[in-house]
Amino acid sequence: MTETIAFIGLGNMGGGMAANLAKNGFTVRAFDLSDDALAKAEAAGAIRTGSAAEAVTGADAVVTMLPAGKHVEAVYTGEVFGAAKPGALFLDCSTIDVATARRVIAAAKAKGFQMADAPVSGGIAAASAGSLTFMVGGNDDAFAKAKPILSAMGKAVIHAGSDGNGQAAKICNNMLLGATMVATCEAFAMAEKIGLDAQTFYDISSVSSGQSWSMTSYCPVPGVGPQSPADNGYNGGFAVALMLKDLKLALEAAASVNASVPMGAQAESLYQLLANKGEPGQDFSSIIKLLS
Numbered sequence: 001m002t003e004t005i006a007f008i009g010l011g012n013m014g015g016g017m018a019a020n021l022a023k024n025g026f027t028v029r030a031f032d033l034s035d036d037a038l039a040k041a042e043a044a045g046a047i048r049t050g051s052a053a054e055a056v057t058g059a060d061a062v063v064t065m066l067p068a069g070k071h072v073e074a075v076y077t078g079e080v081f082g083a084a085k086p087g088a089l090f091l092d093c094s095t096i097d098v099a100t101a102r103r104v105i106a107a108a109k110a111k112g113f114q115m116a117d118a119p120v121s122g123g124i125a126a127a128s129a130g131s132l133t134f135m136v137g138g139n140d141d142a143f144a145k146a147k148p149i150l151s152a153m154g155k156a157v158i159h160a161g162s163d164g165n166g167q168a169a170k171i172c173n174n175m176l177l178g179a180t181m182v183a184t185c186e187a188f189a190m191a192e193k194i195g196l197d198a199q200t201f202y203d204i205s206s207v208s209s210g211q212s213w214s215m216t217s218y219c220p221v222p223g224v225g226p227q228s229p230a231d232n233g234y235n236g237g238f239a240v241a242l243m244l245k246d247l248k249l250a251l252e253a254a255a256s257v258n259a260s261v262p263m264g265a266q267a268e269s270l271y272q273l274l275a276n277k278g279e280p281g282q283d284f285s286s287i288i289k290l291l292s
C-alpha cells in the first residue's frame, strides 16, 4: 500500500483533501507557498515541509491541487521530478488545460514515474467531507494505484481513459453545466415575466423534459427546490470566477480540435459579462440576476 503522500497546494480544496488523507491513515507531507495554509494542514495531521522538493522526498505518491497549468508544470518540472523517489506515482487533481496535463504526464513518464490527471467534481464542502468525484486519465496500472488514494478523498473514482482524459471529462462536464445553468435561469426569468409562478414552473419542469441538475439539485431561484446557494444570497457554492475559468479551458480545448461549441461559447461570454459586472466570488447560479 502507498503510505506516504506528498500533498502540494493546500488551498480551499487541497486543505480538506489532505486532511482526509491524514484521517484515513496516510502519512501526509504537506507544502504550500502560504504559511496559513500550511498551519491548517499541520493542525489537520499533516507534516509541514519547507518546499515541494522536501515534501516529495521519500514519498510513495505526490498529489497536487494547484490553481492552473503553469503552476502544475512549474512544480513538477522545477522540483518534483528532481526529488521524488524512482517509480513514485504523481496525481494532479487541479483543473488545468488538457495540453499541459498531457505534456507534464509525458515528461513524468520519460523520467520513469507514473502519473495521472485526476480533476474533481464537487466544491470545497465535498473536499472537506471526502465526497469528491475524481475523473482519472492515465493507464490501467496508474489508475489501479491511484484508486485507494483518491478513494480516501472522494465518493467516486472513475477511469476516464488515457492521459489527459480526466481533464477532458471535467471541462466537457462543466461546459454542459454552464450552459444548462444559463438555460435554466433564462427559463425561470421568462416564466415569471409571463406570469407563471417559479414554484409551479419548478414542480412541472422538474418532472418534465426540461429537467436538469441545474434545476433539481441546484435551483437558481431562492426558496424553490432543495437548499442551494440561491437560498444564501448566492454565497458559497461554485464561484463565477471558477466557472469562467473552466469555460475558458473548454473553449481552448474545443479550438484545438475544431469542435463546434456554440452553447459553451455563449455561456463563456455571459459568465465573462457577469464577472466583469463585479462579484466574481458569487455562486455561478447568480447568473439569473443578469437574465431577470
Ligand code: NAD
Binding pocket: 008, 009, 010, 011, 012, 013, 014, 031, 032, 033, 034, 037, 052, 065, 066, 067, 068, 071, 075, 093, 094, 095, 096, 120, 121, 122, 123, 124, 237, 238, 239, 242, 245
Ligand atoms: P486555492 O487558490 O484556494 O488553492 C491553491 C493553493 O495552491 C494555494 O494555497 C496556493 O498558495 C498554492 N500554490 C500556488 N502555487 C504553488 C506552488 N508553486 N507551490 C505550492 N503551493 C502553491 O484554489 P482551490 O479553490 O483550492 O482550487 C485548486 C484547484 O482545484 C484549481 O485548479 C481549481 O480550478 C480546482 N477546483 C476548485 C473547486 C472549488 O470549488 N474551489 C472545485 C473543483 C476544482
